[in-house]
Amino acid sequence: MTASEISLDQDELLAEATQRTGGLTDLGPAYFVENLARFIPSLETEARLNTLGRVIAKERILGHTVSRLHYVNDRKRFPEIAKQQIVKPVFIIGLPRTGTTILHDILAQDPANRAPMTWEAMFPSPPPETATFKTDPRIETCEALFPDIDAQIPGFKAMHPMGARLTQECVTMMGETMCTPLFHNQFRVPAYQDWVDGEADFSDVYEFHQQQLQHLQSRHRGERWVLKTGAHLWGLDHLLAVYPDARIVFTHRDPVDSMTSYASLTSLVRTMSSDEVDRVEIAQDWTARLQRVVTRGMKVREERAYPDALFFDMHFPDFVADQFSVVEKIYETFGLPMSDEGSAGMRAFIEDNPKGKHGAHNYTPEEYGVDPAAVRHAFRDYIAQYSLSPS
Numbered sequence: 001m002t003a004s005e006i007s008l009d010q011d012e013l014l015a016e017a018t019q020r021t022g023g024l025t026d027l028g029p030a031y032f033v034e035n036l037a038r039f040i041p042s043l044e045t046e047a048r049l050n051t052l053g054r055v056i057a058k059e060r061i062l063g064h065t066v067s068r069l070h071y072v073n074d075r076k077r078f079p080e081i082a083k084q085q086i087v088k089p090v091f092i093i094g095l096p097r098t099g100t101t102i103l104h105d106i107l108a109q110d111p112a113n114r115a116p117m118t119w120e121a122m123f124p125s126p127p128p129e130t131a132t133f134k135t136d137p138r139i140e141t142c143e144a145l146f147p148d149i150d151a152q153i154p155g156f157k158a159m160h161p162m163g164a165r166l167t168q169e170c171v172t173m174m175g176e177t178m179c180t181p182l183f184h185n186q187f188r189v190p191a192y193q194d195w196v197d198g199e200a201d202f203s204d205v206y207e208f209h210q211q212q213l214q215h216l217q218s219r220h221r222g223e224r225w226v227l228k229t230g231a232h233l234w235g236l237d238h239l240l241a242v243y244p245d246a247r248i249v250f251t252h253r254d255p256v257d258s259m260t261s262y263a264s265l266t267s268l269v270r271t272m273s274s275d276e277v278d279r280v281e282i283a284q285d286w287t288a289r290l291q292r293v294v295t296r297g298m299k300v301r302e303e304r305a306y307p308d309a310l311f312f313d314m315h316f317p318d319f320v321a322d323q324f325s326v327v328e329k330i331y332e333t334f335g336l337p338m339s340d341e342g343s344a345g346m347r348a349f350i351e352d353n354p355k356g357k358h359g360a361h362n363y364t365p366e367e368y369g370v371d372p373a374a375v376r377h378a379f380r381d382y383i384a385q386y387s388l389s390p391s
Contacts, residue, residue, distance in 0.1 A: 008040055015064035024069040031204050032068060035178035036061070040190035048185070053273025057187060057188060063122070064175035070125030070174065071208075071215055076330065078127065083215035089243055092228035094238070095253030095294055096259035099319045102353070103249070104167045104228040106327060109349045110342030114222025118142060121168040122216045129219040139164045141203065160231070171231035173212055177205045181231045185266050187273055190285065194314040197289055202235030206242040224336070233297040236379050240300070245308040247334045250297075252386045253316035255379040256365060257286045263368040278367035287370070291378045298385060310334055 007013075015031070018025050027033060043049065043057050045351070075081050090107070092100045105350055110116035120128045121144035128136060142164035172179035179200045184193035213225055224247075232239055240246060263283035270277045312333045319326045324347055331338050372390070376383060 006058060008043060008058060010040055017062055018259050021069045024073050027068055028072045029247055030195050032178055038195055038273045039178055040351055041194050044190035047187040047189055048274045048276040056273050057111055068176045068386050074125050075369045081214050081218045084218050086210060086213050088245045088247055089225035089227060090247045091191035091232055091245050092249045094230055095189050095258045095290055096230050097258050098253040099316050100228050100251050106346050106349055107226045108167050109345035109358040112223040113226040114343055115142045115167045118166055118168040119164040120216060121173055127215055127342035133220050169229040170227050171229040174205055177208050186269055198276050206238045208257045210242050235294045236297050236300040238307060240306055247310045249312050249314055249330055251314045252388055254388050254391045257391050259375055260363055260368055266364040283370050294382050331363040
């Protein structure tokens with residue numbers, strides 16, 4: 001099959017999604033299709049997709065569209081979904097590569113915490129049930145879709161472990177609105193990301209995000225949701241409007257390390273879909289975007305009070321030095337009880353997942369054209385606000 005034979009035509013993709021869902025057509029409000037119409041042209045004209053890249057992009061679009069069709073349909077079929085209350089959810093946010101993923105996975109080991117699993121985020125319909133949550137056949141279906149990632153992208157597991165039973169982050173779930181920074185991480189789509197950065201309406205994203213959480217918890221509840229993604233920096237004000245009682249862990253790290261590590265991850269991910277990956281361009285592009293978005297997040301916190309929300313600022317070096325100690329401080333700050341079972345589960349996970357378990361993630365700023373002095377100057381307000389020292 002050649003690249004020209006893999007269609008990214010919007011109407012054809014929507015028709016195939018309908019076919020995959022047995023005839024479902026209702027995608028809810030018009031913004032989903034409008035946002036998709038922004039993404040596809042950027043893929044076609046900017047992403048430099050190879051043949052495999054077109055397959056990956058097509059399946060990315062179809063996966064989110066199919067899931068959206070099911071979310072909307074299930075909400076009609078099961079009225080109890082809309083009655084669900086989301087109370088005091090915990091969100092882990094921050095710049096990329098600041099410990100958010102491992103913290104999320106640790107917190108997910110506490111039975112009181114409800115984190116979205118990769119398998120249920122990929123196959124949300126019907127809503128997962130408590131009785132079969134650990135044995136649901138969708139787990140094996142999801143696992144089978146993960147290739148031998150080390151063979152296809154050597155070194156990726158060292159950067160970002162993946163698996164059906166691992167937690168999934170909200171940036172992926174945002175794909176069901178076709179408004180997510182995930183797409184510009186996976187594909188080179190700067191025009192689309194310019195829209196996400198500037199004009200996109202994140203109120204739509206968080207309205208649907210709440211519906212997704214209602215859906216997933218309708219038959220399998222926890223005491224609280226524990227969620228994560230740096231993408232929440234794009235819409236922090238909208239997050240707090242929808243979840244005014246949110247508990248937010250804001251993670252911090254020397255931005256030179258964060259920008260270099262993210263450039264490394266993004267470069268590696270894009271090699272799957274393109275034969276033309278410019279590591280220096282990626283670092284420059286994302287550094288500028290992330291400087292703007294973290295500044296926006298800081299302003300959201302500074303410009304008004306959030307009387308029902310709580311914030312905890314986590315410094316990456318502290319977390320690396322003693323992960324469980326930081327977890328204890330998070331629980332204390334948010335007034336969360338920690339059971340013996342929860343403590344044991346989190347401690348066991350930490351012990352079983354030491355740094356470097358899947359190999360070392362090695363990188364240097366020079367490889368990506370990152371000028372440490374220039375990055376620290378660009379992020380000077382952020383560095384000063386959170387007293388960040390060079391690592």
